[in-house]
Every structure is written in C-alpha cells, then in structure tokens.
Amino acid sequence: MTGKKPFSKPRYPLASCSLRHLQPEDASILARALVSLDPWRTLEYQAEGLNRYLSEPDPFLCRFVITVRGSIAGVVCVRHPWLKGSLLELIAILPPYQRSGLGREVMKWLEQQSQGTYRNIWILVSGFNRGARGFYRHLGYQEIVPLTDLVKPGYDEFLLRKTLPGKDNK
DSSP: OOSSOTTOSSEEEOSSOEEEEOOHHHHHHHHHHHTTSTTTTTTTOOHHHHHHHHHSOOTTEEEEEEEETTEEEEEEEEESSSSSEEEEEEEEEOGGGTTSSHHHHHHHHHHHHHTTSOSEEEEEEETTOHHHHHHHHHTTOEEEEEEETSSSTTOEEEEEEEEOSSOOOO
C-alpha cells in the first residue's frame, strides 16, 4: 500500500494531456457532447440525465475532465472502491482527440492510481461497442459476464475485469 488515496489530487499532468477535477460548468458541456456519441446516442441517453450524473455529489465517484492544451478533450469517471477495486464508469474522448493515444494514456493512469489499493479494475461496456471492447481487450481486460437488458431492453452490457499484480488490501 502506498499510503495515498487514489484519485485524490485535483490535477494529474500526463504526457499528452492533463486531468483535472470536473467543475459544474464542465458537466453541461460534456453532457451535450456525449449524447451525440456512441454508446450514449444508441442507448438514447439525454443530456439532462448525463448532466446530473456528472454534477451531483457522490463521495465515491471521482470525475475528471481530460484537457489538451487547456481545451476539453474528454471525461473520465471512476468509482472507488468497488468490488475490491475501481470501476471505470465512463470514459469519453471527444472526436477531435480520438485515435491520438489519450484513451490509452488515461487507462494507464487509472491502473497506476489503483496500484497499491485493491487489485481489480472493472469496466462495463456495451456489447455493440466493438471498438471499445477491442480496445479494452488489447489492454488486458477480460469479459467476465454479459448483462442482458441492463441499460436498455435489447442491448447487452459486458462486465470486464483486469487484475493488477500485488495483494488485495483489507
């Protein structure tokens, strides 16, 4: 155990981007952007609901804006602790920044933050989102179980898990 609480800093400078705590004014901007992107578009999420998710107090949900040179490039939300680990609840890279390595960099940060606490990292991904499923598989995540009709009838979500090296802390 490193003695530090994961996801507790207000800012994290990474190699090609920075993460900073999400502010109320960021929530509506991001919510409007997310509803036009998959999986949220296909699952018919509304901006109002995403705005609430991004802005309502939740002591176990860590929300960060991903920025590149001061511009909003995406968002990442992590629930910690969750099932002896961390749950990546949401990650989105906005279209102008996609396929630039930001997602991979944020996932590496997630794993580094989780290191020294519990060993598990969990993700829920839409079955139709083949790109995301391949991305996570390439990073070493394994599909554990399909969850039918979880978010919307007729759609499966998959629970993924990656086990980090080390011991679980009690």
